Amino acid sequence: MRSLPSSCSSPLTRRAESRAPPFLSSRARRLAAVTVFVVVKFIHVLLAIVAVGFNATYGVWLGTVARQPTPVQAFVLRGVKRLDDWFANPAYLLLAVSGVTMVFLGGLSFTTFWIAGGIVLWVIAIILGFFVYTPMLRAQIRSLDANGPESQDYRSASANARFVGIVLAVIVVVIVFFMVTKPTL
Template structure:
């Protein structure tokens, strides 16, 4: 019963991590496409809040529940799909803090432009592009991790099965 409870928490945390993360990402993209600094600042403030208080704790729950699921099932950390998913998870996690800091910077830049009644400059667009592509990389990694959690195969093993 403990295993199933932990597995449930692990799946729910994955849904929160992926769902809130993707939602925040898409909302900030949509807000940025308006080119309205006041809209962008408002949405960016919410995105930073949600990512700080929901997405980040969900990532921590993922680590904790995953560790205990491995221990309870007797699965060694050296199992290929587990080790690969952990490497990718920590790579995605390494993108997380810079992404959060860039979101805060985008918020501050949009707020300043809105208060001054100005448009967004090239500096904003440069920060936005960096944030956008880091998000693409992070979500690509998350898609691969979910694939491994479901199939219990690494991407290379999955390709071998399909070919």
Template sequence: MLYLGLKYLHVIAAIFLFGFGMGSYLYLIAASRTANPQVIAHVARTVVRYDAWITTPAGFIQIATGYWLVSLAGLSLTTGWVLTSLIIFLCVGMLWLPVLVLQKRLQHMASSAADRGEGLAQAYRRVYRQWFWMGVAGFSGMFVIVSMMVTKMTPGEWVGLFLS
């Protein structure tokens, strides 16, 4: 029963991590497309808040429950799909802090422009592009991790299936 409870918590945390993360990402993209500093400032403030309150804690829950599940299942952390998912999770996690910092900068830049009654500066677009492509990389990694959790296989093993 402990294993199933942990697995449930692990899956729910993954849904929150992925779902809130993707929702925040898409909302800030949509807001940025308006080029309206007031809209962007409001959405960015909300995105930063939810990423801090929901997405980040879900990531820590993922780490704790994942480790516990691996231990209870009698698996080694060096099992192919486990190790690969950990490496990708750490890489995605290393993108997370810079993404949060960039989101906060986007919020500040949009708020400043709105307060001055001006449009967005070129610097906003530069920071936005960095943030956007870091998001693409991070979510690509998350897609791979979820696929490994479901299949219990590494991407190399997937390729082997298709080639055989």
């Protein structure tokens, strides 16, 4: 049987072991603690799939309807905003919760390069997403409704939102790279 990783000796893991039924062996208690970590990691990966997956579709949707009539463009823009507000953004926030939980459960350190780098990039992405991209998307919708898709105002709003979206995508790809490869310095 495989031995348990050394990361299973964190204070939270020991606490989880101590709460396990007394009839379980110490190995079974450690396995129960590892199972909690694995469940949180599974949730973390699902949240990343939702957040990154939804975001990855925005450019496809917006590019597909770029030459469609105004009502179609407005419908898709509002759909992108709804996906962002109801699914992607909440998933990004919950990723922080599950990520911090894994650091504690796994006995990891916030000063580990890939964790610290991921957190810094996540904070930058959250700030850009909530305080730059979301307002730009609202402005893009307002401009489309008021001026139409051929107006300079709408084209400018669209170009700005596209640029910020690309920057966010690059940041998120780097975060995913850090989480998958776990590089060290």
